[in-house]
Amino acid sequence: MDRFPLFDDKSLILQIQEGNQEAFAALVDRHAKRFYSTAYRLLFSKNEAEDIVQQAFLNLWERRLLWNQDKGAKFTTWFYRVVVNLCLDHNRKKKPMPLSGNMEPVDKQDGPEILLDEKQKQALLDLFIQELPERQQLALTLCFYEGISNLDAAEIVGIKVKALQSLIMRAKTTLKERLNHHFDSGSMFKR
Amino acid sequence: MDRKQFKGNLLLYGADLSKWPEEERQAGAELLRHSPELQSLFAEQEEFERILKTRKFEEPSNNLAQRIVSLSVPQNIKVPPRLGLFISDLFADNFYLPKPAFIVVSIFMITALMTGFFIGFSNPIGSTSTDQGQANLQAFLHYKGDVLWAKE
Numbered sequence: 001m002d003r004f005p006l007f008d009d010k011s012l013i014l015q016i017q018e019g020n021q022e023a024f025a026a027l028v029d030r031h032a033k034r035f036y037s038t039a040y041r042l043l044f045s046k047n048e049a050e051d052i053v054q055q056a057f058l059n060l061w062e063r064r065l066l067w068n069q070d071k072g073a074k075f076t077t078w079f080y081r082v083v084v085n086l087c088l089d090h091n092r093k094k095k096p097m098p099l100s101g102n103m104e105p106v107d108k109q110d111g112p113e114i115l116l117d118e119k120q121k122q123a124l125l126d127l128f129i130q131e132l133p134e135r136q137q138l139a140l141t142l143c144f145y146e147g148i149s150n151l152d153a154a155e156i157v158g159i160k161v162k163a164l165q166s167l168i169m170r171a172k173t174t175l176k177e178r179l180n181h182h183f184d185s186g187s188m189f190k191r
Numbered sequence: 192m193d194r195k196q197f198k199g200n201l202l203l204y205g206a207d208l209s210k211w212p213e214e215e216r217q218a219g220a221e222l223l224r225h226s227p228e229l230q231s232l233f234a235e236q237e238e239f240e241r242i243l244k245t246r247k248f249e250e251p252s253n254n255l256a257q258r259i260v261s262l263s264v265p266q267n268i269k270v271p272p273r274l275g276l277f278i279s280d281l282f283a284d285n286f287y288l289p290k291p292a293f294i295v296v297s298i299f300m301i302t303a304l305m306t307g308f309f310i311g312f313s314n315p316i317g318s319t320s321t322d323q324g325q326a327n328l329q330a331f332l333h334y335k336g337d338v339l340w341a342k343e
Contacts, residue, residue: 021260021264024260028256028260029256032251032255032256033251036251036255037248040248040249040251041246041248046251046252050251050252053251053255053259054259054262057259057263058262058263061263062263118245119247121242121245122245122246122247123247125242125243126246126247129246144243165203168202168203169202169203173202175239175243176239179239179242
């Protein structure tokens with residue numbers, strides 16, 4: 001339950017800057033799930049996503065006086081940037097995941113329905129998304145999975161809207177091609 | 192809107208016309224109604240998005256927010272109790288005990304003091320006779336035949 005329902009994010013931040021822990025708790029309550037979701041999509045791990053969200057909020061609390069309201073950015077947009085940067089940084093430090101046995105390409109003669117169960121399909125999809133260039137992955141996560149507008153997503157990524165749209169389209173095209181190729185000439189999209 | 196633009200919008204905004212920009216929605220719907228080719232593309236895009244949405248997602252732990260908030264509270268560092276530290280604190284100017292603890296410590300110290308007096312006065316060292324004391328000393332000096340101290 002929101003402890004400060006009448007306070008918008010900016011007002012909460014002002015309270016937090018005065019050291020109000022209750023306001024900080026309210027802000028965390030209000031947004032932790034949303035940022036976790038983004039972090040999870042980028043990190044593919046529950047524990048790592050929780051750690052990153054925790055780190056981002058604790059940084060916010062410890063450096064609360066550094067937040068500058070006058071810059072005009074919405075709190076959520078600014079904080080998405082914080083979380084996204086932490087995630088990308090975390091991913092760069094991680095070793096690349098090897099292609100596991102159950103993600104090997106399907107033998108086209110056998111047909112996808114026989115060989116792949118739902119979990120394997122999910123793992124394959126995760127793999128294809130992971131293999132996208134970093135920015136395409138980010139654009140897809142923000143706009144498709146998190147439902148953020150192109151305008152806000154462009155601000156989060158730090159590029160122009162047209163460039164962001166181009167990233168989304170390239171990401172979707174690549175994924176479509178890879179899924180089609182993997183599932184016997186487009187059979188994945190046939191009902 | 193031409194077919195190329197429609198395909199671009201389909202890829203960008205997805206197979207849900209309500210999510211298209213308002214100014215393009217109407218024209219898109221019109222084009223879709225009259226083109227079997229675009230209808231097929233639209234259906235394919237719907238299926239593609241359905242598959243994208245099957246991506247695994249794990250909900251966060253229920254106590255995630257609570258955990259973050261509790262970590263932001265300064266933690267009191269627990270120091271193991273040390274007698275020397277306690278005594279030096281006792282004489283420090285800013286020594287402070289909460290009232291209940293102060294009462295308990297006071298009662299304990301008064302009781303210890305009174306017990307000490309009671310024991311001391313009920314069995315004083317000087318109450319043993321001089322002869323008995325001398326005998327005890329001899330017994331100690333000549334314990335098991337050893338002479339630890341030369342007789343005067």
